[in-house]
Amino acid sequence: MKSVSRCLLAVLAAVPAVLGQDPILIFRPLPQPLRLPPGLVQTLKINKAASYFGDTLRAVDCDNDIDLPFGLCSNFLFGGHAMTSSHLEGEIRIRFYPPVRNVAHFEVQHFALTGDDGVLQTPGGYTLPVLGNTVTDGPDLLSEGDLDLTTGGVTNIKYRVLFSNTALLALGGVNPKLERPVIEFPGIRGRAWIRFEQRADGLLDYHFSGTTFLPLGKDSQGDIVRWPMPNCDPAFRCASVPARGTSLHPHLAISTKEPAGEPCFPNCPDIPPNSIQEFTVFGHSSSFGDDFELDIPQLGGLGPGRSHIQGRLMIQFGPRSGGSIPFIIRSLPAAGLIQDPPVNAVFGRGFGPGLLGHEEFLRFPLLTYKLERVVFVDEPFAINHGHVDLRTGRVLGEYFYPSFYGQSLAEVLFAQNDGRISTLPFDVVAKENPVSNPGYAFFERGTNGQTVFRLSAEHTRSFAGFRFPSPDHVKANSFLAGPKGGLNLFLRLQAMRTQDAPRAVKSGSAANVLTSVGDRISYNYSVPCDGKSARHSFEYTNTNTGPSGGTFKMLRLANVTCTNSRGSNAAPGDYDTVTMSGFGTWSKDSPATPRFGTFQVSTSPAYPYVSIFVFQNPDQNGNVVLSSANTKPVERPLP
Numbered sequence: 086m087k088s089v090s091r092c093l094l095a096v097l098a099a100v101p102a103v104l105g106q107d108p109i110l111i112f113r114p115l116p117q118p119l120r121l122p123p124g125l126v127q128t129l130k131i132n133k134a135a136s137y138f139g140d141t142l143r144a145v146d147c148d149n150d151i152d153l154p155f156g157l158c159s160n161f162l163f164g165g166h167a168m169t170s171s172h173l174e175g176e177i178r179i180r181f182y183p184p185v186r187n188v189a190h191f192e193v194q195h196f197a198l199t200g201d202d203g204v205l206q207t208p209g210g211y212t213l214p215v216l217g218n219t220v221t222d223g224p225d226l227l228s229e230g231d232l233d234l235t236t237g238g239v240t241n242i243k244y245r246v247l248f249s250n251t252a253l254l255a256l257g258g259v260n261p262k263l264e265r266p267v268i269e270f271p272g273i274r275g276r277a278w279i280r281f282e283q284r285a286d287g288l289l290d291y292h293f294s295g296t297t298f299l300p301l302g303k304d305s306q307g308d309i310v311r312w313p314m315p316n317c318d319p320a321f322r323c324a325s326v327p328a329r330g331t332s333l334h335p336h337l338a339i340s341t342k343e344p345a346g347e348p349c350f351p352n353c354p355d356i357p358p359n360s361i362q363e364f365t366v367f368g369h370s371s372s373f374g375d376d377f378e379l380d381i382p383q384l385g386g387l388g389p390g391r392s393h394i395q396g397r398l399m400i401q402f403g404p405r406s407g408g409s410i411p412f413i414i415r416s417l418p419a420a421g422l423i424q425d426p427p428v429n430a431v432f433g434r435g436f437g438p439g440l441l442g443h444e445e446f447l448r449f450p451l452l453t454y455k456l457e458r459v460v461f462v463d464e465p466f467a468i469n470h471g472h473v474d475l476r477t478g479r480v481l482g483e484y485f486y487p488s489f490y491g492q493s494l495a496e497v498l499f500a501q502n503d504g505r506i507s508t509l510p511f512d513v514v515a516k517e518n519p520v521s522n523p524g525y526a527f528f529e530r531g532t533n534g535q536t537v538f539r540l541s542a543e544h545t546r547s548f549a550g551f552r553f554p555s556p557d558h559v560k561a562n563s564f565l566a567g568p569k570g571g572l573n574l575f576l577r578l579q580a581m582r583t584q585d586a587p588r589a590v591k592s593g594s595a596a597n598v599l600t601s602v603g604d605r606i607s608y609n610y611s612v613p614c615d616g617k618s619a620r621h622s623f624e625y626t627n628t629n630t631g632p633s634g635g636t637f638k639m640l641r642l643a644n645v646t647c648t649n650s651r652g653s654n655a656a657p658g659d660y661d662t663v664t665m666s667g668f669g670t671w672s673k674d675s676p677a678t679p680r681f682g683t684f685q686v687s688t689s690p691a692y693p694y695v696s697i698f699v700f701q702n703p704d705q706n707g708n709v710v711l712s713s714a715n716t717k718p719v720e721r722p723l724p
Contacts, residue, residue: 108507109547111571112238119234119281121189122288125181129291131173131198134408134474135340135481138200138220138248139170140333141403141413141468144207144312147303147330154302155466156330157435162312164209165361168403169252170336170411170472171200171218177339179291187235193228193293195246197221198339205252206359206404213315216251220337223247223267230279239279244270244295248335251321255313259325262305268335270295274466276512278483282342290342294483298466299333334468338482346477346527354478354528354536355584356412358405364398364538364580365646365664366440368685368715369694370724373442373461373490373576377449379553380567385450392442392459392492393717395419395664395685395696398538398580402473409472409481416440416463416488419683421643421666422700435465436489441698443715445601447494452556457493458708461576464488464510473528484515484526486542486576493706497554501563506551513542513576532649533657534584539724544574579724581648581662587614588658591647593688598695601717604629608697610684612665614647621645623665623684625697625714633712637682637699639669650689662687671699671711680711694718 144167147158175198182190200218205211222228223245230242245267257263270277275297282290301310312328374391377384396418403411416439442459463469464487472481487510499506515524524541531537548570555562594609610623623639644667647660655661666683674680685696694716701711 108509110238110240111545111547112233112236114235115237117283118187119232119237119283119289120287121181121184121234125183126178127288128176128178129288129341130176132340132343133172133174135342135344136173136198136338137170137406137409137472137481138173138218138335138337139168139203139406139411140248140252140335141411141470142167142205142334143332144328145330146327150303153330155300155435156332157465158330161209162326162328163207163211165207165401166413166468167205167207167211168401168411168413169203169205169215170403170406170409171203171215171250172407172409173198173200173220173339175199177291177341179289181232184234187233189232189234191230191232193244195220195222195228201407203406204404208359208361208401211315213252213255213313213317217249219249221247221249226267232281237281239281242271242277242279244277244293244337246337255317255321255323258322259311259313260301260305260308262308263301263310266299268297268299270297270337272297272299274298274464274509276467276485276487278485278514280483280516291339292342292482293337293339294485296334296336296467296470296485299335301328301331301333303329334470336470338472340482344474344477344479344481346474346479348476349478349529352530353475354530355534356402356410356473356475356528356536358402358410361399361401362536362582364400364536364582365648366394366396366398367579367581367648367650367662367687367692368393368395368696369650369687369692369718370579370722371577372721374574375490376573376575377447378569378571378573379548379564380570381553381564383564384452384553388447388449389721390445390447390456391717391721392445392456393694393696393715394440394442394461395683395698396440398578400538406472408476409474411470411472413468413470414486416461419644419664419666419698420646422681422683436462437465439463439488441710442492443601443696443717444710444713445717454494454556458491458496458706458710460491462489462491467510471526478528480515480526484540484542485512486514486540487512488576490574494554497558498552501552501554501560511544511574513544513574515540515542531581531651532653532655535649536582536584537651538578538580540576540578541723542576546572548572577722577724579651583646583648583660585657587647587660589614589647589660590618591660591663593686595695598716600714604633604714606697606714608684608686608695610663610665610686612642612645612663614645614660614663616642616645623667623669623682625682625684625699627712627714635712636672637669637680637712639667639682641669642667643681650687650692652691653689661689692722
């Protein structure tokens, strides 16, 4: 890393420190151990359709020091992230060392991988040509890792490369004191993933995926960080504007194998390049949680914890690159919500509101826990990045969604382990290899042309030697996880974006509905799907005798979205799922206090579901949810 400037090193050193140790991932045994290639060396041509590199730059100008050096302000310069990507071709050479206890160290050499010309583009109209795309090895540095032949798991990954193109030349031109860095995956707040796959010819197919976080900070050795405008001379000396807090999020994917998936034509989803699209989360088929396998006798066995979630996905699609389009996802709460959902204070500034989860019970065979303040939060530094293959609608290779799962039990768990637990995000992954994880991530065309995003991802890590709280949350009564203790985290997302013009008015009601936590509720609603009519209604009653019981009556509509569940036979302009939010009153308030409520109902016979939240100002425990109710499916649905 000698070529990294002193100012960049200083900024990286200021990234929030990770508490405790990095997580130990658990890899399941393969049906047959991998066999190393003859002579322990292989040279392979990479597959261009499955290999790419680029960057997602967060071009901002933060004028408040509290948002620096990481650029945590929302003052985007051009209406969104600046995205560029280029598919690669060339060869790689992998040298293995003789295995020790079934673990083989290896090194990867890249032979000047070259990419197609492209553009750096934002939805706000910014476009800069990106020419001369290449990826090479860092000077005197090879990429390396350790391969467990029995599981296929790769650990101790250090991936070191140089990116070159005219966009980086332009950025360096307006920041002459910022030297060109060797990009290392995972680096700081990044990730690196390698998978090998046995081939019939005795060689091993190779798959790599990596992203990292490179903040430029406020200044470069005293000079304010600047952003190049597309007004450049032939040497790419460009006009510029201040860009304090701008950060780079370089990504690289290399694969020696053709992308999986069948062609989707003529029913491919609508993926508009260089755009930002809002998708509504379908609560029935969207959930996150953990199948706690803690090796603690006092619990009696497995504890499946699951909460269904409500909110939105904001998906930004980048410029087209060959046969694919890059994209990033940001999760958001229900439209109109102005109170941030609960976010665990251990993660600090920059962790914005995400998807809200319902209060639930975590039931082990012998003990039961109540889960409150349930929230799904995106990692703000390691942006989740993918490429959708326009031929199939599938996301190329493994797709990672770095995120945090917040709830009341996790808060106690962090406190009782005295900072030993890493606060790196959970890198839930949809693996392309169904042997180790039958996950998936793809876009599809749904009813009446709506676009559907579906994700099934997992993350397994060791919990051996850590403390798990007792139901009374007293540290002296906590339990110590045994050597086989593990966390089996999962994320299931299904979200829709309607294409047709809504014209229906949806209404319905139900009484004496049993929720997942044992409450009895009733509700009725009537709402125009276009949201334009002043005539609307929503009323919800929870008969719980505690604080969550009462009646919410919506007086002013904030937002409504009508979508269709998968497989719906609704006619154009009609829908079976309504998601609405607005302001109203709560029967227990005296005097009356404005309350905010959100509601989703699916009347699909195949996917019936109701999700309701009523919010309050934070109470003494930090709860912002006043009343929560949902009809959680008995079995965990796949999206």
